[in-house]
Amino acid sequence: MALHMMRSSAPATRAVTRAPGVNRVSSVRVRAGxxxxxxxxxxxxxxxxxxxxxxxxxxxxxxxxxxxxxxxxxxxxxxxxxxxxxxxxxxxxxxxxxxxxxxxxxxxxxxxxxxxxxxxxxxxxxxxxxxxxxxxxxxxxxxxxxxxxxxxxxxxxxxxxxxxxxxxxxxxxxxxxxxxxxxxxxxxxxxxxxxxxxxxxxxxxxxxxxxxxxxxxxxxEPGVEIFDHLFFTIIRDVDYEIDIVEKDLGLPPSIPLPELPEYQKGQPGF
CATH class of the missing domain: 1.10.3460 (Chlorophyll a-b binding protein)
Structure with a gap:
């Protein structure tokens, strides 16, 4: 995030700026006075x-x-x-x-x-x-x-x-x-x-x-921290996929499914 803070080799009035992979070079002189x-x-x-x-x-x-x-x-x-x-x-x-x-x-x-x-x-x-x-x-x-x-x-x-x-x-x-x-x-x-x-x-x-x-x-959703939204659903989905594979292979479940937080119980998809 500090990249724009860094020392730049191109001054503000530089006439040519080129993006990586772009062959066309702008020849417009950019002065902002x-x-x-x-x-x-x-x-x-x-x-x-x-x-x-x-x-x-x-x-x-x-x-x-x-x-x-x-x-x-x-x-x-x-x-x-x-x-x-x-x-x-x-x-x-x-x-x-x-x-x-x-x-x-x-x-x-x-x-x-x-x-x-x-x-x-x-x-x-x-x-x-x-x-x-x-x-x-x-x-x-x-x-x-x-x-x-x-x-x-x-x-x-x-x-x-x-x-x-x-x-x-x-x-x-x-x-x-x-x-x-x-x-x-x-x-x-x-x-x-x-x-x-x-x-x-x-x-x-x-x-x-x-x-x-x-x-x-x-x-x-008062009382529910953002981490619950970011990671609980991912962990739950991974555990369900592993459980399905274990059932297809006839293996006993090795990872218990996570307990749903109270605020998610009864919601569609849970």
């Missing part, structure tokens, strides 16, 4: 679409959709600064969602262990209910850490807010690149870097859908 938003609507839209085609996470590399996926036709009225800001937002939200999805599941599994800020064992139950159970001693350093991280990100990529460039990114800012690569994982090869950025944006999009699904699922 305000001077490129001047002109006719058709020219502006063409510039926006040309910029989108150079981004990771578009076309066959992020199937099943081909080309630029824009069902709401937002690019029709957007400017290049708009698209760069939206891409920055998508990358940032994707990274947060990946952390949230992981923390959602892990938090529920570690609640029985007296570690971190749960020494008294008061943090328990569904993850959606653990937020308000955390003590004040956790929130103060967290807010400070978030403030420092966001201040660094804003200073790196966002323009000084004035009347002309309010809520815009710097022209020379490589969107999503925070130059954070402590393990030196960022490849020097542009095709490899493009592929890793595509994987990051795809995983971020999936994580945003996943964390929303986690929250809605726990709201729909």
């Amino acid at each position: 305000p001077q490129e938003t001047v002109g006719s609507a058709s020219r502006r839209q063409a510039e926006v679409m040309a910029y989108l085609e150079t981004l990771p996470g578009q076309g066959t590399s992020s199937g099943p959709f081909k080309g630029v996926w824009d069902p709401l036709n937002l690019a029709a009225t957007a400017t290049l600064p708009d698209m760069r800001r939206w891409r920055e937002s998508e990358i940032t939200h994707g990274r947060v969602a990946m952390l949230a999805s992981l923390g959602f599941v892990i938090g529920e599994q570690l609640q029985d262990f007296p570690i971190f800020f749960n020494f008294d064992g008061q943090i328990k139950g569904q993850a959606i209910n653990q937020f308000q159970q955390v003590g004040q001693g956790f929130w103060e350093p967290l807010l400070i850490a978030i403030g420092l991280a966001e201040s660094y990100r804003v200073s790196l990529g966002w323009s000084t807010p004035t009347g002309k460039n309010f809520n815009t990114l710097k022209d020379d800012y490589d969107v999503g690149n925070l130059y954070f690569d402590p393990l030196g994982l960022c490849p020097e090869n542009e095709d490899e870097l493009f592929e890793l950025k595509t994987k990051e944006i795809n995983n971020g999009r999936l994580a945003m859908i996943a964390i929303a699904g986690f929250v809605l699922q726990e709201l729909a």
